Amino acid sequence: MNLGKQFWMWMAAFFVCTTITGFYASIFYYTQAESAKANYEGLMRDLKDLTTIIDVKIDYGNGTIVWHNGTMIPTNSSLLTATTRIVKVEYSIGDFGAFILSINGLKGDSNHFWSWSYFDREKGDWVFGPVACDKWMLHNGDIISWTYVEF
């Protein structure tokens, strides 16, 4: 076999090696990705059983409204727990329960306060929160609003 032919034969053999390596790498990373995907999906399934998903609206009263849709909170959480997970909250505990003093630094004063309401799907309207936020337990799909209101 002449040198030119030999050279190309070895080059071909080398490329067979690189092809095998590429093939191995693709299989290896594919199986890794599939395994990670399966783990992630399993974890999300487990998490879904342990979490409640809600939508929360924060209305700052100056035209700024921020929605926290699809917020995941532990099952059996109160509105206060959920709110503390979403925004920075200051509150006090009184005889009737928790009272929100400020949300994200925006404090209530003699003319303003933070009130909450929930969206009633049957009525198709917002309903003013009947109890203190730490007494209101949340359920999957609840839509809650915090509004900075004026007296």
Add this chain to the structure above:
Amino acid sequence: MNLHLQLSTRQVSIIVVMTATCLSTNYLMLGLVNVKFMDLIIFTLGLSLGSIVGVVVGVLTWLIYGTLNPYGFSLPILIATCIGESIYGLAGGVLKKSNFYDPSKLGSGYLTAGTKFAILGFLLTFIYDQFTNVISALTVGIPLYMGLVMGVPFSIIHEASNATFFFVGAAPLTYLIKRFYGQA
């Protein structure tokens, strides 16, 4: 059929010494899964002294290493590894007949020879791995595809390490064996 295998005293002695070398390096490198000098040694034995010596050392090594193995014993896998290991010796023997490499020219063209050895080492290990993976899958009773996929990480390590060992060690080891044997 009368199979008459005649080995000289020198051949027997080198078989014994090399089997012991393969075994000791195998046990020494037990923690490094699929990283072994054995394949290189058997290939170079085939290349320097012919297929028979390479195959005998490979089979003898596996008969001991496969039986006294901390990872466990399995007869079908032992047979597969004995046959698989013979590939290295056989390939070395075939290349010896075709005058593939002249060990007396060690030094000149070392890189070229090393690259060729690395390619050969990689491809032979690929054949060995696929063969043993198929047998392992059939033995354990898992689907063939699963067996091949599960073997990928081990195959990568085995083939990469062997390519490296063949690149670095095949030429000098062939030279040393031939010199010891009085042919270089």
